[in-house]
Amino acid sequence: MNTPDAQRPRSELLRRTVLVLVSVVIGLGLIEIGVRASTWTWLFAWPNYVLDARKVLAETDNGRSVHDPRLGYRPRPGYAATGVTIDGDGLRTTGVAPAGGKAPILAVGDSFTFGEEVADGESWPADLQRLTGRRVLNGGVSGYGFDQIVLRAEALAPLYRPGAIVVAFIADDIRRTEMRRLWSADKPYFDPEGDGLTLRNVPVPPRAPPETTLTFWQHTIGYSYAFDFLMRRLGLLHDWFGDHVRVHKEGTGERIACRLTARLAELQKQGDAPVLLVATYDPVVWDDPKFAAEQRRLTAGLLDCARRNGLATLDTYEALAATPRPRDLYVLWHMNAAGNALIARLVAGALGDKGN
DSSP, X not given: OOOHHHHHHHHHHHHHHHHHHHHHHHHHHHHHHHHHHHHSGGGSOOOOHHHHHHHHHHHHHHHHEXXXXXXXXXXXXXXXXXXXXXXXXXXXOOSSOOOSSSOOEEEEOSHHHHTTTSOGGGSHHHHHHHHXXXXXXXXXXXXXXXXXXXXXXXXXXXXXXXXXXXXXXXXXXXXXXXXXXXXXXXXXXXXXXXXXXXXESOSOOOOOOGGGSOOHHHHHGGGOHHHHHHHXXXXXXXXXXXXXXXXXXXXXXXXXXXXXXXHHHHHHHHHTOOEEEEEOOOGGGGTOHHHHHHHHHHHHXXXXXXXXXXXXXXXXXXXXXXXXXXXGGBSSSSBOHHHHHHHHHHHHHHHTTOOO
């Protein structure tokens, strides 16, 4: 039987626990108010920062892209904005097509191929067109994983019957093959089965409304400006704001991407058009040696797989590293006009006289 004296320690513990929790809440509240007061504007506006970011992303992507049941999404035909023009076929403009009867060069890849942060004429496919005097089709799509890049090549090659196909990637595209959703957009993905691959999540579902994608913590802490400020300082907004759904454990993408080069080899055989696999690099490679080592390991592994499957390859790292300041070849995240011009020269040199 509990006596009043026996119950007293328990009630004291409960009281102290409540006091600690109340103190923590008050402390966090004061920090929140203090950080907001430092900006003044956010002292009177209390949005959910995660939801706002996803709404902006959805609005931007829905304006520039259309849903594709096999690829997830693709550029919207006829879209035009300052510096960005998508033609009626859903390809980014590369300028006036050169005269001549040679078959075009098809370029596919992610945002580095599309040419984010630069104008139409400053993407590397546009530079490649000027260098070679052949029409270059810019089939790059921002945000694509290596799986989507290969599927995009398979979709476009039969339509245009190119004389050569350039497939460009960054190492992160390999990681993206482990996902079924990236940046709030569902995507196709492959399961390794036996010695091959099985395509999943096709038809790809349309983009979900942003308000339905938040986790419990994003629904709650997402209103905190102080937490948002901290995540920005730590460089963790990619995962906090991003809506990514993983289906494969980390590292599986290397195996998937390697097997996808066999599909590119088959595309090369069917279309009688040489495929050139090109490794490009994001700017963090030049800021973080540890990150760079891992990115180069991933890149080398995929290029080795491609060569074993009979594909030509190009690693742009040494040429980029040989410039006085490689970091100066970027705008913020993507390459600037000078960086894209260098990539185009390297690709033109690797292609040589290949193609019809």
